[in-house]
Amino acid sequence: MTCSTGVVVIGGGQAGLAAGYHLRRLGIEHVVLDAQVAPGGAWQHTWDSLHLFSPAAYSSLPGRLMPAQPGQTYPDAQHVVEYLADYEKRYELPVQRGVWVDAVHRDGPCLRVESDAGDWRARAVISATGTWTRPFIPAIPGRREFSGRQLHTVQYKSPVEFAGQRVLVVGGGNSGAQIAADLASVADLSWVTQRPPRYLADDIDGRVLFYAATVRRRALDAGRTDTGGVASLGDIVAVPPVRAARDAGLLPATPMFRRLTTTGVEWVDGTRAEADAIIWCTGFRPALAHFAALRLRGTRGHIATEGTRAVGEPRLHLLGYGDWTGPASATLIGVGRTSRDAAREIAGLLG
Numbered sequence: 001m002t003c004s005t006g007v008v009v010i011g012g013g014q015a016g017l018a019a020g021y022h023l024r025r026l027g028i029e030h031v032v033l034d035a036q037v038a039p040g041g042a043w044q045h046t047w048d049s050l051h052l053f054s055p056a057a058y059s060s061l062p063g064r065l066m067p068a069q070p071g072q073t074y075p076d077a078q079h080v081v082e083y084l085a086d087y088e089k090r091y092e093l094p095v096q097r098g099v100w101v102d103a104v105h106r107d108g109p110c111l112r113v114e115s116d117a118g119d120w121r122a123r124a125v126i127s128a129t130g131t132w133t134r135p136f137i138p139a140i141p142g143r144r145e146f147s148g149r150q151l152h153t154v155q156y157k158s159p160v161e162f163a164g165q166r167v168l169v170v171g172g173g174n175s176g177a178q179i180a181a182d183l184a185s186v187a188d189l190s191w192v193t194q195r196p197p198r199y200l201a202d203d204i205d206g207r208v209l210f211y212a213a214t215v216r217r218r219a220l221d222a223g224r225t226d227t228g229g230v231a232s233l234g235d236i237v238a239v240p241p242v243r244a245a246r247d248a249g250l251l252p253a254t255p256m257f258r259r260l261t262t263t264g265v266e267w268v269d270g271t272r273a274e275a276d277a278i279i280w281c282t283g284f285r286p287a288l289a290h291f292a293a294l295r296l297r298g299t300r301g302h303i304a305t306e307g308t309r310a311v312g313e314p315r316l317h318l319l320g321y322g323d324w325t326g327p328a329s330a331t332l333i334g335v336g337r338t339s340r341d342a343a344r345e346i347a348g349l350l351g
């Protein structure tokens with residue numbers, strides 16, 4: 001049996017496009033299947049005020065620097081969407097849109113990629129499906145009892161709809177801090193975090209994070225002591241709006257509540273607070289359900305990898321998701337290197 005395609009890339013956000021760029025450079029026939037009807041991956045869906053935590057030049061995919069956004073040191077999400085749309089067009093990447101991949105199966109020498117637009121038999125697969133489609137909310141007692149509005153980061157758009165409301169923002173990471181800062185002056189805000197917020201130094205942005213992730217990976221690969229990477233520096237990049245709200249005293253954090261009630265929350269000391277809305281900024285999980293049949297799932301919903309290659313299936317590579325697929329692979333600047341490595345390995349595999 002022959003495979004109909006060289007490589008199927010699943011997901012056409014930044015990671016899928018970076019993969020397409022390197023596959024094209026190496027002359028490897030491929031197709032990129034993306035569920036979205038428009039370019040830009042998850043950046044199309046973020047909240048209105050989101051800005052990158054690095055300047056444009058440090059947020060670039062391979063081959064093409066992201067142009068600066070006039071008047072903005074840190075570009076906004078729309079600028080990223082435009083950059084990705086231009087990138088895809090400039091390199092004539094073979095992206096098929098509006099295609100949802102349901103499953104991947106082993107099929108002799110091929111991997112069969114099943115989608116709502118038909119099947120592909122590929123010699124190798126790159127998965128770059130991100131995390132945005134798998135929002136995570138922790139199991140907290142009373143979650144179903146609460147009669148107010150509950151939403152996750154992925155549903156938050158702007159503070160306007162929360163004006164004057166009692167809002168709890170849950171989560172001490174970047175999304176939690178940024179959404180709390182967004183709401184601080186318009187809503188009656190409580191920012192709830194599991195431990196006191198850990199801000200990175202004000203002069204640290206994505207450039208330093210990329211460096212820290214790289215140093216950590218190199219240390220681990222060389223069998224040296226774990227440097228702790230980005231997590232050792234803190235959890236929250238003090239982007240200008242977060243810094244401004246924090247410095248104005250608008251971002252005090254409250255320790256996590258014990259349970260939800262019908263009208264709000266109960267704190268650990270037994271006292272209660274009312275809330276109109278709870279915004280869960282509690283992270284994401286990798287979108288890997290399409291690999292269920294391959295039985296590759298390891299701990300914490302990850303697939304064990306060596307570099308970008310799945311340990312249990314040498315024809316499969318993973319890009320993005322988190323540092324576990326390579327240093328800073330889930331960032332604009334970091335995925336350039338991991339996608340290059342994946343494409344080179346696949347070139348070797350395909351001979």
Ligand code: FAD
Binds near residue numbers: 099128319
């Ligand atoms: P995505 O952008 O999510 O793209 C994945 C694509 O795959 C999507 O189009 C999706 O629809 C599609 N897909 C998913 N499942 C399937 C399927 N089964 N079949 C077909 N298609 C599928 N990084 C930075 O470098 N700088 C920043 O400032 C920065 N800020 C961030 C802020 C927030 C709030 C978040 C959440 C992340 C941020 N990141 C940042 C991290 C990262 O750059 C983004 O998460 C980015 O969107 C990841 O790109 P991706 O291509 O891996 O995934």
